[in-house]
Amino acid sequence: AQSVTQPDIHITVSEGASLELRCNYSYGATPYLFWYVQSPGQGLQLLLKYFSGDTLVQGIKGFEAEFKRSQSSFNLRKPSVHWSDAAEYFCAVGVLGYQKVTFGIGTKLQVIP
Amino acid sequence: EAGVTQFPSHSVIEKGQTVTLRCDPISGHDNLYWYRRVMGKEIKFLLHFVKESKQDESGMPNNRFLAERTGGTYSTLKVQPAELEDSGVYFCASSQETGGEAFFGQGTRLTVV
Numbered sequence: 001a002q003s004v005t006q007p008d009i010h011i012t013v014s015e016g017a018s019l020e021l022r023c024n025y026s027y028g029a030t031p032y033l034f035w036y037v038q039s040p041g042q043g044l045q046l047l048l049k050y051f052s053g054d055t056l057v058q059g060i061k062g063f064e065a066e067f068k069r070s071q072s073s074f075n076l077r078k079p080s081v082h083w084s085d086a087a088e089y090f091c092a093v094g095v096l097g098y099q100k101v102t103f104g105i106g107t108k109l110q111v112i113p
Numbered sequence: 114e115a116g117v118t119q120f121p122s123h124s125v126i127e128k129g130q131t132v133t134l135r136c137d138p139i140s141g142h143d144n145l146y147w148y149r150r151v152m153g154k155e156i157k158f159l160l161h162f163v164k165e166s167k168q169d170e171s172g173m174p175n176n177r178f179l180a181e182r183t184g185g186t187y188s189t190l191k192v193q194p195a196e197l198e199d200s201g202v203y204f205c206a207s208s209q210e211t212g213g214e215a216f217f218g219q220g221t222r223l224t225v226v
Contacts, residue, residue: 004155036217043117044156044204044217090156097212100169103148103156 002027002093006104013081014112021076021107023091032094033074034101035065039087047089050074051097061085086111115139117218119205125224131193134221138187138207144168145188146208146215147180151201159203162188163211195225 003026013019025031033050048059055067065076074091091104118137126132138145147159159178160170164185173180177196182188192199202222206215 041219043219044206046214046216049214098208098215099144099212100146100158100161100172101215102158105153105155 002031002095002102004091004093004102004104006089006091006107008107009105010108010110012110012112015083016080019076019078019081019085019109021089021091021109023074023076023104024072025074025091025093026072027093027095030069032097033065033067034092034094034098035059035063035074035076036090036092036103037061037087038090038106044090047076081109081111083111083113085109117205117207117216119203119218119221121221122219123222123224125226126195128197128225129194131191132195132223134190134192134203134223136188136190136205136207136218138205139209139216142207142209142216143185144208144211144213144215145182146206147188147190148204148206149201150204150220151198154201156204159190168211192223195223197225199223200225 005024035047036044050067088106088108090106092101094101120135145162150156158172161168162182165182179191202220204220206217208215
């Protein structure tokens with residue numbers, strides 16, 4: 001069975017600083033990988049996904065993620081964080097696209113002035 | 114276009130009572146998913162409908178949980194009788210195609226006291 005590890009439960013960054021959220025997955029074949037964000041009072045919103053092809057994927061809101069098969073990682077990055085990025089971020093892995101997705105525990109991002 | 118809508122947004126019930134959560138998917142989406150996040154844990158898959166049929170209910174925790182999707186439109190998730198460990202946030206998602214991008218609702222926060 002697939003699994004996802006997000007080692008950082010809470011991260012605090014200053015506005016304008018760069019951000020990297022870590023994600024490691026476990027799955028025997030090439031996975032479908034996702035990053036979702038949940039802002040307060042909102043549902044889960046898809047930031048980006050990796051299915052195949054270019055291992056560096058661009059998403060919405062200026063986020064990107066890089067799939068590294070050798071490290072079983074799919075880290076999320078943003079060069080300059082905005083206060084509105086404060087939210088909880090979930091890494092996820094799917095076996096059949098978006099079906100029966102397995103989520104990580106989430107990383108709460110706090111942005112300070 | 115309306116997104117995935119869940120009712121109620123919050124529910125507080127006593128142990129032993131019954132609660133019914135409702136999910137209205139995006140119009141035309143045949144696939145409907147239920148997920149649950151217990152506090153401090155991962156978001157976990159509960160089940161998947163294709164139209165009115167249960168495609169996969171492997172994540173349902175026990176027989177106190179009953180999901181229905183009569184007519185292939187909205188879905189309900191009933192918990193009867195509720196236990197303390199059922200507390201958490203219940204998410205619903207829908208997609209047009211099986212394996213296609215799933216759009217999430219804002220979740221129902223259930224508290225069993």
